[in-house]
Amino acid sequence: MKKLILIITLGALNAFAIDCLRATFDIFTKEYPTSSELTTEVYKNFLVDSIYLQYADSGHSTEYENNKYYYTGTYIDSAKTYTKKHGSDNWEIKVLNRDSLNFMANGVKTTITQEGDFKRVRREGKGNPPIIEYLIYETKDSVFYVVSYLDSSGNKSPDGLNTYEHRVYIRNDTLYTTESGIKAYIVRDSANESKCYEYDDYPQNEIRATYEYEMRSDTLTATKKILGGYQSTFTLFFVPSEKYSTAIISGNRRPRFNPAKSRDLNLLGRPAKNKHNFIVKH
Numbered sequence: 503m504k505k506l507i508l509i510i511t512l513g514a515l516n517a518f519a520i521d522c523l524r525a526t527f528d529i530f531t532k533e534y535p536t537s538s539e540l541t542t543e544v545y546k547n548f549l550v551d552s553i554y555l556q557y558a559d560s561g562h563s564t565e566y567e568n569n570k571y572y573y574t575g576t577y578i579d580s581a582k583t584y585t586k587k588h589g590s591d592n593w594e595i596k597v598l599n600r601d602s603l604n605f606m607a608n609g610v611k612t613t614i615t616q617e618g619d620f621k622r623v624r625r626e627g628k629g630n631p632p633i634i635e636y637l638i639y640e641t642k643d644s645v646f647y648v649v650s651y652l653d654s655s656g657n658k659s660p661d662g663l664n665t666y667e668h669r670v671y672i673r674n675d676t677l678y679t680t681e682s683g684i685k686a687y688i689v690r691d692s693a694n695e696s697k698c699y700e701y702d703d704y705p706q707n708e709i710r711a712t713y714e715y716e717m718r719s720d721t722l723t724a725t726k727k728i729l730g731g732y733q734s735t736f737t738l739f740f741v742p743s744e745k746y747s748t749a750i751i752s753g754n755r756r757p758r759f760n761p762a763k764s765r766d767l768n769l770l771g772r773p774a775k776n777k778h779n780f781i782v783k784h
Contacts, residue, residue, distance in 0.1 A: 520715040520722075522690050522698040523677045529724050529738065530713065531670040531679060532645055534636045535623050538612045539577050548722055548740035549576060557734035564588035576743055578603055631664070644671035686710060720745070 529545055536544070553569040568584040581598040610627040623636040633652035638645065651664035658665060669680040677688040677698070685703035700711040712727045722740040727733075 519695040520717070522696050522713055522715060523672055523675070523688065525715050525724065526688060526698055526713045527643075527645075527670065527672060527677055530726060531677075533668075534638060534647060534649070535612050535614070535625060538614055544576075544743075545722070545724075545740055547743050549573065549743045550738055551721070551741040552739045554737040554739070555734065558732060568593075643673070645669075688713065 525545075550571060552571065553567075555567040556564065558564050565587050566585065570582045570584075571578055572580045579600055581603060583596045583598065584593045585596075586593045610625050610629075612623065612625050614624075615622045619639055621636075621638045621640070623638065625634045626632065631651040632654045633656060635650045635652060636647050637650075638647040640646075645668070647668050649666045649668065650658055652658055666682045667680070668682075669678070671678055675690065679686050679688070686700050687703065688698050688700045691697040691699065696715045698713040699709050700713070702708050702710050709729055711729060712725075714725045714727075716723050720742055723737055724740065725735065725737040727735050
């Protein structure tokens with residue numbers, strides 16, 4: 503029965519175009535933990551199988567990063583990370599088991615509490631800052647959340663410089679975002695419902711990024727490309743969660759080398775300028 507449901511779901515996804523606005527809202531704009539367990543991005547009944555990142559640093563030297571994840575149930579059991587710089591034929595490979603993944607997360611402990619209409623997510627670790635707190639209000643078409651970076655005693659900076667507001671909402675076929683006062687809006691391609699363009703709030707004719715979604719057999723790809731002076735390509739490869747639900751994870755199992763979207767696996771602290779943080783969701 504489960505297999506039949508999975509086949510029907512995949513058939514529906516292949517038969518119809520993916521709503522770019524809704525997918526972008528669900529995948530790319532909610533950068534906060536949704537679970538107290540170690541897991542990657544979850545989209546509908548899909549888990550991230552792998553992530554690909556290509557980006558140019560401040561010296562315009564291109565770097566590549568690939569991440570492949572293995573699961574026990576729906577939680578990450580292990581991962582392999584491949585990195586290399588442009589011009590090199592050699593991939594540096596790191597094998598990460600569950601303990602290593604938690605170590606790279608700076609031993610983060612995540613607690614989630616519901617406070618009326620708001621959800622409070624608190625992440626504590628040994629990084630800098632040691633505590634990150636999210637206060638989140640979410641509806642079907644909108645998300646508002648405040649991110650606070652706290653010291654070891656749980657105190658905010660008195661000047662308020664370590665507190666940031668994020669607003670995301672869909673209205674009139676447009677996805678609006680505001681992050682730390684920087685505004686942008688995202689609209690569909692007029693000829694392709696599965697592709698969107700992100701514009702700066704002003705000037706309106708400058709495309710800042712593109713988003714595109716595609717079903718390939720049972721794999722859903724979600725790609726964000728940042729344009730302009732600092733360019734990067736970030737692709738998530740999703741597979742049905744049922745594919746992992748009965749899988750037996752082996753330490754000798756070789757990864758399927760799928761390019762996939764990634765940010766750094768560092769969980770605490772704001773990303774450096776022109777860098778991405780890939781939040782491995784807890």
